[in-house]
Amino acid sequence: MPVTLVDRLPLPNLKVYTAGSVSLLSIAVYYALSVTSDPNWRSNATLGRQDAMEPAGEERALPAPALGASRNVSEQFVDVLTFMMQEPLCMWTLINIAYCSLAVFGFGVQRLVFGQLRVAEAQRVKDKFWNYVFYKFIFVFGVINVQYMDEVLLWCSWFTLVGFLHLLGQLCKDRYEYLSSSPNTGGWAHVRLACLLGGILAAATALLGAAAAWGLPAGRDTFAFMAAECILVLVAVLHVAARYVLQLYEADVAGPAAYYTHLVFDSVSLVVELLHVLHMVVYSNMLVSMASLVLLMQLRHLLHELQARVRRHRLYTELATHMSRNYPMASKEEVEKNQDNCAICWEPMKEARKLPCSHLFHNSCLCQWVQQDASCPTCRRALAAAGAARPHSDAAARHPNHLFHFDGSRYVSWLPSFSVEVTRVRPEAALAGAQLDAAAAQLQLMFPQYSRHALASDLARTRSADLTLDNILEGRLPERPDMIVPEPINPSVIAPEPTPAPVPSSPALVVPSTPAPVVPSSPVPVLSSSPAPVMPSSPAPETSSSPAPIAASSPAPVAASSPAPVLVDVATVTATSAGPFASAPSGSWSPRGLYELDDSPGVRFSGTAEEREQALARRKEALLSAARRRYLDRVARVAPPPTHVSPAPQAPPH
Amino acid sequence: MAGSALRRLMAEYKQLTINPPEGIIAGPINEENFFEWEALITGPEGTCFEGGIFPAKLVFPPDYPLSPPKMQFICEMFHPNIYSDGRVCISILHAPGDDPMGYESSAERWSPVQSVEKILLSVVSMLAEPNDESGANVDAAKMWREDRDQFNKIAERLVRKTLGLPPP
Numbered sequence: 001m002p003v004t005l006v007d008r009l010p011l012p013n014l015k016v017y018t019a020g021s022v023s024l025l026s027i028a029v030y031y032a033l034s035v036t037s038d039p040n041w042r043s044n045a046t047l048g049r050q051d052a053m054e055p056a057g058e059e060r061a062l063p064a065p066a067l068g069a070s071r072n073v074s075e076q077f078v079d080v081l082t083f084m085m086q087e088p089l090c091m092w093t094l095i096n097i098a099y100c101s102l103a104v105f106g107f108g109v110q111r112l113v114f115g116q117l118r119v120a121e122a123q124r125v126k127d128k129f130w131n132y133v134f135y136k137f138i139f140v141f142g143v144i145n146v147q148y149m150d151e152v153l154l155w156c157s158w159f160t161l162v163g164f165l166h167l168l169g170q171l172c173k174d175r176y177e178y179l180s181s182s183p184n185t186g187g188w189a190h191v192r193l194a195c196l197l198g199g200i201l202a203a204a205t206a207l208l209g210a211a212a213a214w215g216l217p218a219g220r221d222t223f224a225f226m227a228a229e230c231i232l233v234l235v236a237v238l239h240v241a242a243r244y245v246l247q248l249y250e251a252d253v254a255g256p257a258a259y260y261t262h263l264v265f266d267s268v269s270l271v272v273e274l275l276h277v278l279h280m281v282v283y284s285n286m287l288v289s290m291a292s293l294v295l296l297m298q299l300r301h302l303l304h305e306l307q308a309r310v311r312r313h314r315l316y317t318e319l320a321t322h323m324s325r326n327y328p329m330a331s332k333e334e335v336e337k338n339q340d341n342c343a344i345c346w347e348p349m350k351e352a353r354k355l356p357c358s359h360l361f362h363n364s365c366l367c368q369w370v371q372q373d374a375s376c377p378t379c380r381r382a383l384a385a386a387g388a389a390r391p392h393s394d395a396a397a398r399h400p401n402h403l404f405h406f407d408g409s410r411y412v413s414w415l416p417s418f419s420v421e422v423t424r425v426r427p428e429a430a431l432a433g434a435q436l437d438a439a440a441a442q443l444q445l446m447f448p449q450y451s452r453h454a455l456a457s458d459l460a461r462t463r464s465a466d467l468t469l470d471n472i473l474e475g476r477l478p479e480r481p482d483m484i485v486p487e488p489i490n491p492s493v494i495a496p497e498p499t500p501a502p503v504p505s506s507p508a509l510v511v512p513s514t515p516a517p518v519v520p521s522s523p524v525p526v527l528s529s530s531p532a533p534v535m536p537s538s539p540a541p542e543t544s545s546s547p548a549p550i551a552a553s554s555p556a557p558v559a560a561s562s563p564a565p566v567l568v569d570v571a572t573v574t575a576t577s578a579g580p581f582a583s584a585p586s587g588s589w590s591p592r593g594l595y596e597l598d599d600s601p602g603v604r605f606s607g608t609a610e611e612r613e614q615a616l617a618r619r620k621e622a623l624l625s626a627a628r629r630r631y632l633d634r635v636a637r638v639a640p641p642p643t644h645v646s647p648a649p650q651a652p653p654h
Numbered sequence: 655m656a657g658s659a660l661r662r663l664m665a666e667y668k669q670l671t672i673n674p675p676e677g678i679i680a681g682p683i684n685e686e687n688f689f690e691w692e693a694l695i696t697g698p699e700g701t702c703f704e705g706g707i708f709p710a711k712l713v714f715p716p717d718y719p720l721s722p723p724k725m726q727f728i729c730e731m732f733h734p735n736i737y738s739d740g741r742v743c744i745s746i747l748h749a750p751g752d753d754p755m756g757y758e759s760s761a762e763r764w765s766p767v768q769s770v771e772k773i774l775l776s777v778v779s780m781l782a783e784p785n786d787e788s789g790a791n792v793d794a795a796k797m798w799r800e801d802r803d804q805f806n807k808i809a810e811r812l813v814r815k816t817l818g819l820p821p822p
Contacts, residue, residue, distance in 0.1 A: 343767040344719060345719075346661075346665045347662075347665075368717075369720055369765075369766055372720055372721075375750075375765075378765075605667075605671045605672050612667075613682075613684065615671070620694055623677070623679055623694055624817070627705055627707045628817045631813070631814075631817055
């Protein structure tokens with residue numbers, strides 16, 4: 001892409017550029033002064049180069065000698081200016097100084113409103129700038145195909161102004177996102193940003209007026225080209241402003257109002273840009289050229305983006321109707337009974353939507369999540385997604401989870417990437433009849449404490465063995481009260497590495513199934529040195545398929561955690577530590593109290609950012625020094641076991 | 655969008671500060687950028703990483719908790735599930751959409767009910783119990799399987815390094 005090519009060009013910094021421009025200007029002015037100090041300079045100049053000199057100049061040149069040296073300053077100024085406009089070198093100097101002052105102005109605005117730019121912002125502005133330059137170059141020389149220098153100059157100055165507003169708008173957008181995500185920003189930053197937004201808005205409107213004033217006489221095409229750019233700037237800035245307004249009214253970020261605002265702005269800007277590019281392609285009328293190739297690529301990219309937006313919108317509306325039809329809002333009592341906050345945003349719920357698995361969430365939070373993944377965030381139960389009504393093709397059957405991925409950075413580095421996944425529940429996977437009985441029997445083998453009837457009825461409800469298994473593991477299934485004591489389980493079922501530690505044959509014991517994982521060859525029974533073995537050796541895939549011992553010893557509901565193959569399921573540890581080691585603390589995964597930390601739980605959470613940062617740094621320091629002390633103690637006290645490498649020679653036992 | 659992410663991160667930070675899990679500290683280093691945290695993780699007892707304090711960087715997306723954060727150790731690490739540049743490869747950190755390894759079911763992946771605390775606890779478990787099947791670091795996975803002594807030796811060196819102690 002063009003960005004990477006031009007990114008490495010060495011650009012002088014602003015100071016050098018300004019100094020150079022100013023000195024160039026002063027040289028040019030000095031030259032102009034020295035030339036115009038001769039009262040007859042006009043006739044000299046006209047004799048030399050300006051054959052097309054206007055007659056007005058000739059007429060005015062005549063009375064000049066009569067006035068002689070009594071010319072006042074303003075007249076001299078006009079003279080100098082006229083001369084400089086005519087002399088090509090001076091003219092370029094003037095243009096250069098105009099660009100320079102625009103750059104200085106932009107820099108001033110940036111310092112005033114944004115302060116130091118963040119790295120991401122600077123990078124994005126840079127990307128956008130080069131992209132803009134690239135496409136406008138294509139436009140001027142590929143589409144409009146200008147022949148005369150004046151035209152090039154006019155278009156360049158136009159695009160400079162529009163591009164300047166574009167960049168400022170981009171900065172505003174980035175900064176707005178940053179400000180609204182930062183916890184401690186003063187109101188002034190917002191006020192300055194709002195002022196700048198107003199300024200850009202006014203400037204863009206003025207440019208639009210200019211386009212109408214100068215573009216229209218030059219033809220409708222020219223006007224359309226000029227206006228499209230202004231409209232794009234206007235839409236972008238208005239979008240940021242609308243987000244401000246939404247925020248001001250504390251609108252729900254995922255509510256319909258906010259959603260449709262974003263939708264309108266996104267689609268308007270996409271459509272305008274699409275039409276703009278299409279217009280260029282039609283106007284240039286050369287289907288086989290580099291310029292049209294670039295334009296067509298851009299067109300394709302824009303179409304893709306528009307398509308993605310429309311698809312996202314369709315998904316959204318489908319989901320919204322689907323959810324409101326199938327998952328009713330929870331009743332008042334249910335919300336009151338449910339003490340928990342919304343599991344997605346961790347904020348209290350006044351009203352909530354209830355999923356079939358009886359988990360409650362904020363409506364907007366759930367909406368946002370379901371757009372990504374159609375499943376319950378807590379129990380991962382697939383929600384019969386909106387796509388279920390679509391015809392069932394083979395491909396859909398093989399990939400029940402449809403994934404749409406858009407990688408924006410493939411096109412332009414500042415574009416975002418996102419993916420959308422729709423999960424469908426296939427009806428043929430549901431259990432019924434004899435299958436159901438068989439599944440219930442199988443489950444009862446694994447969970448003898450549940451009655452066959454309870455299992456069968458739950459299976460009939462969930463229609464999936466996996467979901468019932470989840471229900472059992474999370475304690476949502478009522479169990480038979482007379483069978484809480486679990487049966488002894490052969491440890492070899494889940495222990496991949498046989499442990500040398502003697503296996504006591506107490507019926508309620510599950511822990512031997514978790515050998516010391518790291519030092520299997522150690523003759524010392526490691527379990528005795530560290531109660532509540534932190535690491536039950538759970539071979540990755542087997543854990544989820546043979547969860548029997550976990551649930552057998554822990555009928556209590558366990559916090560939902562999605563078992564990952566890489567991870568030890570938190571539930572496993574909780575369950576095992578609750579077994580024979582009654583002294584071992586249960587409920588948390590790690591042996592709390594095994595080591596004393598300076599910062600015990602209950603550290604104050606300060607209200608100011610500075611204190612929090614300092615407290616965090618202190619706590620880190622304390623943790624590190626405590627760990628260091630403990631490590632040295634351990635090395636000094638315990639002779640390191642043979643499997644534990646590096647006998648520390650400098651630390652003899654006391 | 656970002657506002658709700660921020661509130662949630664603040665709530666998590668508060669919870670992690672007031673009621674921290676044993677041996678774990680996490681929080682934004684500089685609150686100017688609340689979306690980048692640093693975490694300290696204590697190597698789990700009874701494993702070759704015991705006693706080490708491993709620093710890691712957590713970078714949160716603007717739409718957190720809808721998308722998972724990225725986690726990267728900023729100390730030298732040698733572990734089957736940690737890439738050589740420190741990135742952590744566990745399924746809880748993978749968004750439901752992407753499946754780099756091609757075998758995880760979406761049930762094992764990120765969901766908004768997960769939290770920083772759960773991620774860090776998962777990472778502690780991962781330190782203790784590597785999964786040598788999804789090898790982010792093939793060398794480490796191989797050594798873990800075949801030459802455990804050598805692996806333990808390297809781990810011991812890393813532990814000492816994180817504590818700022820000279821190698822034995």
